[in-house]
Amino acid sequence: MSAQRASRILNHTRIECEFVYVISSASDVYHIPADPEDRTLCGLSVAPIVINRPVKTSTLYLTENKPAGRRLCADCAEIEAVRQM
Ligand SMILES: [Zn+2]
Numbered sequence: 406m407s408a409q410r411a412s413r414i415l416n417h418t419r420i421e422c423e424f425v426y427v428i429s430s431a432s433d434v435y436h437i438p439a440d441p442e443d444r445t446l447c448g449l450s451v452a453p454i455v456i457n458r459p460v461k462t463s464t465l466y467l468t469e470n471k472p473a474g475r476r477l478c479a480d481c482a483e484i485e486a487v488r489q490m
Pocket of ligand 1: 435436437445446447448478479480481482
């Protein structure tokens with residue numbers, strides 16, 4: 406798959422979903438994806454995949470499910486707060 410095609414799919418995903426979150430099973434925090442979604446707001450790299458079921462991976466990936474029992478990453482929260490000002 407070309408990078409351009411992958412990016413089109415990601416853009417499409419962004420339009421389709423109300424909001425996506427970035428999580429991994431290695432940590433109990435969730436992140437907010439930056440734009441483009443290959444990074445979190447706090448600068449971590451994200452796998453360009455959306456997974457809506459629980460998986461065991463230390464890789465950060467996108468999910469449409471609101472992460473229950475996780476708190477928002479402090480760095481992402483700070484950047485998001487500044488963005489909304
Ligand atoms: Zn973060």
